[in-house]
Amino acid sequence: MSGVSPLTLNRLSLYLRCLQDLQSTGVERISSTELAERYQLSASQIRKDLAQFGEFGIRGVGYEIEHLRDRLRGLLGLDRQHGLVIVGVGSLGTALAGFPGFNEDGYRVVGLVDADPAKAGRAVGALRIEPPPRLPKLVRETGATIGVLAVPSAAAQPSYDALAAAGVRAVLNFAPTQIRVRPGVRLKNVDLRVGLEELGFFLAQPSRQVR
Amino acid sequence: MSGVSPLTLNRLSLYLRCLQDLQSTGVERISSTELAERYQLSASQIRKDLAQFGEFGIRGVGYEIEHLRDRLRGLLGLDRQHGLVIVGVGSLGTALAGFPGFNEDGYRVVGLVDADPAKAGRAVGALRIEPPPRLPKLVRETGATIGVLAVPSAAAQPSYDALAAAGVRAVLNFAPTQIRVRPGVRLKNVDLRVGLEELGFFLAQPSRQVR
Numbered sequence: 001m002s003g004v005s006p007l008t009l010n011r012l013s014l015y016l017r018c019l020q021d022l023q024s025t026g027v028e029r030i031s032s033t034e035l036a037e038r039y040q041l042s043a044s045q046i047r048k049d050l051a052q053f054g055e056f057g058i059r060g061v062g063y064e065i066e067h068l069r070d071r072l073r074g075l076l077g078l079d080r081q082h083g084l085v086i087v088g089v090g091s092l093g094t095a096l097a098g099f100p101g102f103n104e105d106g107y108r109v110v111g112l113v114d115a116d117p118a119k120a121g122r123a124v125g126a127l128r129i130e131p132p133p134r135l136p137k138l139v140r141e142t143g144a145t146i147g148v149l150a151v152p153s154a155a156a157q158p159s160y161d162a163l164a165a166a167g168v169r170a171v172l173n174f175a176p177t178q179i180r181v182r183p184g185v186r187l188k189n190v191d192l193r194v195g196l197e198e199l200g201f202f203l204a205q206p207s208r209q210v211r
Numbered sequence: 212m213s214g215v216s217p218l219t220l221n222r223l224s225l226y227l228r229c230l231q232d233l234q235s236t237g238v239e240r241i242s243s244t245e246l247a248e249r250y251q252l253s254a255s256q257i258r259k260d261l262a263q264f265g266e267f268g269i270r271g272v273g274y275e276i277e278h279l280r281d282r283l284r285g286l287l288g289l290d291r292q293h294g295l296v297i298v299g300v301g302s303l304g305t306a307l308a309g310f311p312g313f314n315e316d317g318y319r320v321v322g323l324v325d326a327d328p329a330k331a332g333r334a335v336g337a338l339r340i341e342p343p344p345r346l347p348k349l350v351r352e353t354g355a356t357i358g359v360l361a362v363p364s365a366a367a368q369p370s371y372d373a374l375a376a377a378g379v380r381a382v383l384n385f386a387p388t389q390i391r392v393r394p395g396v397r398l399k400n401v402d403l404r405v406g407l408e409e410l411g412f413f414l415a416q417p418s419r420q421v422r
Contacts, residue, residue, distance in 0.1 A: 006409055007218060013408045021389075077411030084407075092306035099303075101387055101404030106411065146410055170410040176312055178232075186413045188406045193312030195399045196295075197224045198217055199357055199381040200288030200317065202397045 006188075008049050012072055014039075015046065019069040031062035078106035083144035085111035085168065087159045088151030089119060089129050092174060096150055097124050110142040115155070132162060139166040146170045153177035160187070217399075219260050223283055225250075226257065230280040242273035289317035294355035296322035296379065298370045299362030300330060300340050303385060307361055308335050321353040326366070343373060350377040357381045364388035371398070 018039045022030060036043035050056050050068075053075055057063045073079050084102060086093045089112050096102055097109050112129045114120070119129045130138055138144070147163035149156055149171060156175035163171055164185040173179060173189050181187045229250045233241060247254035261267050261279075264286055268274045284290050295313060297304045300323050307313055308320050323340045325331070330340045341349055349355070358374035360367055360382060367386035374382055375396040384390060384400050392398045 004412070009409045009412050010405050012412075013402070013405045016408075017402075075412060075415065076408045077413075077415030078408070080415070082407070082411060082414065090306065091302045091309070095301065095303035095306055096403070099403060101402075102407070107404075107407055145414055146407065169414055172406050172410060186410060188410050190403070190406050191224070191228075191312075192307070192310060192401070193318075194221050194224045195383050195401050196293070196313070196318055196357065197227075197287040197289070198220045199383060199397060199399050200293060201215070201220050201223075201286060202288075203293065203356055203380055204286065204288030204291070 004052065008052065009076070011045070011049050012076060014041075015049070016069065016072045016076065016078075019065050019072070023065055023069065028065055029062050030065060032057065034062070073106075076106075080106065082107050082146050083110035083142045084108065084146050084148055085113060085135070085138060085142070085144045085163070086148045086150055087113045087132075087135075087163065088149060088155070089114040089122075089124060090150065093148075093150035094124055096148060096174075097127070102148075107146075109148075110144050111138045113138065115151075135162055136166040139163075139168055144168060146172060149173040149175055151175055160185075215263065219263065220287070222256070222260050223287060225252075226260070227280065227283045227287065227289075230276050230283070234276055234280065239276055240273050241276060243268065245273070284317075287317075291317065293318050293357050294321035294353045295319065295357050295359055296324060296346070296350060296353070296355045296374070297359045297361055298324045298343075298346075298374065299360060299366070300325040300335060301361065304359075304361035305335055307359060307385075308338070313359075318357075320359075321355050322349045324349065326362075346373055347377040350374075350379055355379060357383060360384040360386055362386055371396075 018035060032043040032046045035041065036046060056068050056071060084107060086097055086109060097112060102109055109127065112124055112127050113132055113135050114129050115132050120131045122129045145168055147168040149159050151159050153175045156173060156177050157179055160171055160179050164182045168185065170186045173187060176191065179187055229246060243254040243257045246252065247257060267279050267282060295318060297308055297320060308323060313320055320338065323335055323338050324343055324346055325340050326343050331342045333340045356379055358379040360370050362370050364386045367384060367388050368390055371382055371390050375393045379396065381397040384398060387402065390398055
C-alpha cells in the first residue's frame with residue numbers, strides 16, 4: 001500500500017480527465033470495461049490502479065462517476081489550492097504562467113522570479129517578475145507550495161536549492177539536467193523530448209503498432 | 212511482438228539518458244541490477260522492456276553500453292534526422308523552437324507557422340515565421356515529418372488537419388484538448404499538468420511514498 005508508482009499516478013490523472021469528459025456529456029455511471037473501450041484504456045489496469053486506493057466500484061454496476069471523480073481529486077490533492085512560483089521567466093516560463101492547466105482546479109501561479117535584472121518589475125498577466133533575493137518572502141507571503149523550474153540547465157540546481165530553502169515542498173523541473181534533491185522537497189522532472197522519441201519509434205518502424 | 216506500449220517507449224528514452232550519462236563517465240558495461248540501482252529503476256522492468264526488442268545483454272556480464280545505446284537510438288529513430296514544424300509561435304512555440312531537446316540528436320526545428328499576420332516574417336533564431344497557407348510548401352521543401360502544435364485549444368484540430376494534409380507523419384500536441392486523428396498521422400498528446408498532479412498526490416499524502 002505504501003509505494004505508489006508515478007505511472008499509476010499519471011494514469012489517475014488520465015482517468016480523471018475521462019470522468020470529467022463523461023460528466024460533461026451527462027453520463028452518471030460507467031463500468032471499467034466501458035471506460036476502457038471509450039478511451040482506449042485497459043480495463044484490468046483501471047481496476048488494478050484504483051484497487052490500490054480502496055473500493056470505488058460496485059460489481060456489475062460500475063463506478064458512480066461523480067463519486068469516483070471526487071475521490072481521484074482528493075488523492076491528487078485537487079481539493080485544495082496549490083500556489084506555484086515559476087523561476088525563470090523566459091519564453092517557457094511565460095508560457096507556463098499563462099497555461100490554463102497551471103491556473104485552474106487546484107493550481108494557480110502566484111509568483112514569478114527571474115535573475116535577469118532587466119526583467120525585474122515587468123508584468124506578466126497579473127503578476128510582476130521579482131528578483132531572486134525576494135524568493136523567500138514571496139513563498140512566505142503567498143503560501144506557495146510548488147516551485148516550477150523554467151531556467152537553463154546550468155541554473156537548475158541553484159534554483160532548486162533556493163526554492164527548497166524558501167520553503168516550497170515540491171519542484172516541477174523542465175530543465176534537461178539531473179538535480180540533487182533535498183529531503184522533504186520532492187522533484188518531478190518533465191522531459192519534453194520524450195514525446196518526440198515516442199513518435200520517432202513510430203516513424204522508424206511504421207509496420208509496428210503502438211498500443 | 213507487434214503491440215508496444217507508449218510507457219515502454221518512454222522508459223526506453225529514460226534508459227537511453229542513463230546510458231549516455233554512464234558513457235560520459237567512462238563506464239563501458241553494466242548489468243540490469245546495477246543500472247536499476249544507480250538510477251532508481253526496476254531491474255526486472257528493464258529486462259522485460261528490452262526483451263521485447265531482442266537480445267541485448269549477456270547473462271552474468273551485463274550490457275555493453277555503447278551497443279545497447281546504439282540499438283535504443285535505432286529503435287527510437289534517432290539514427291535519422293526528423294524535421295519539426297511548429298504551429299503556433301506564442302511563448303510556448305518560441306520556447307520549443309529554442310529548446311535543446313528539439314534541436315539535437317535526430318531532431319531539428321525546420322519551420323515555424325503562425326496565423327497572426329503581425330508575426331509573419333518575424334525571425335525566431337535562424338527561422339522566419341510563415342503564414343498558414345505556406346505550410347504545404349514548407350513541409351515539402353524541408354522534408355519535415357513531425358508537426359508540433361503549440362496553439363490554443365480551439366485551433367488544435369484545424370492545425371492538426373492542416374499538418375496532416377501538408378504531409379507530416381506525426382504530430383506532438385501541447386494543446387489541452389482531444390483531437391480526432393487521421394489514419395497514418397500519429398498523434399502524441401503532452402499533458403503539462405500531469406506532473407503537477409503527481410506532485411499534488413505527494414503533498415496531499417506526505418506519509419505515502421511515491422516509488
